[in-house]
Amino acid sequence: MVKSFAESIDEQRLPSLLGLRFPVHDIPEAARDMFLLAGQRSIVDVANEKIGLSPLHSKETGKRLKTNIYYRQVDPCHIQYLKAMGVQSSLVVPILHYDPHEQSAKPKLWGLLVSHQTEPREILKREVNVLQQVADQVAIATRSK
Known part of the structure; x- marks a missing residue:
């Protein structure tokens, strides 16, 4: 089970998820793998199922991904x-955990930093970068525990 442990809701326009528990299988294995490969994901327009800014290169290898994730369908x-x-609209950034005691340098998905909006909107590269920096800091904090 995964638990929602922090949130900020502007003018209560979205329902609170604080303290709710979500089964790990709510995030399909393919989606978890995509977060490990590509990092951030945005859905700019939920009603029209439009994907927005998502990187096209693997963070791990730097090589171009086989899937064109700009135009793939949203589940x-x-x-x-x-x-x-x-x-x-939605922006999701993975929080990755690296186990210092493990031989493998591959990260594991520890959690997701999610920004939901009540209106369709373009998500700017600088907004993605800021959210990624926050997720990176959370990841660093989880290493010491």
């Missing part, structure tokens, strides 16, 4: 989930 189940909450 219908995920769209339904976002619509049920009133979300119209």
Whole structure:
């Protein structure tokens, strides 16, 4: 189980998720793998199922990804989930955990830093960068625990 442990809601326009528990399988394995490969993901327009800014190169190898993630479909189940909450655009940044005691240098998905909006909007590169910096700091904090 994954637990929502912090949030900020502007004028209560979206429902609170604080303290709710989500089964790990709510995030399909393919989506977890994509977060490890590509990092951030944005859905600019939920109603029209439009993907926004997402990198096209693997963070791990630097090589171009086989999937063109700018134009791939959004999972219908995920769209339904976002619509049920009133979300119209979304930015998700993975929080990665590196185990210093493990031989493998591969990170594991520790959590997600999510920004939901009540209106469709373009997500700017600088906004993605700021959210990524916050996620990186959270990842550093989890290493000491």
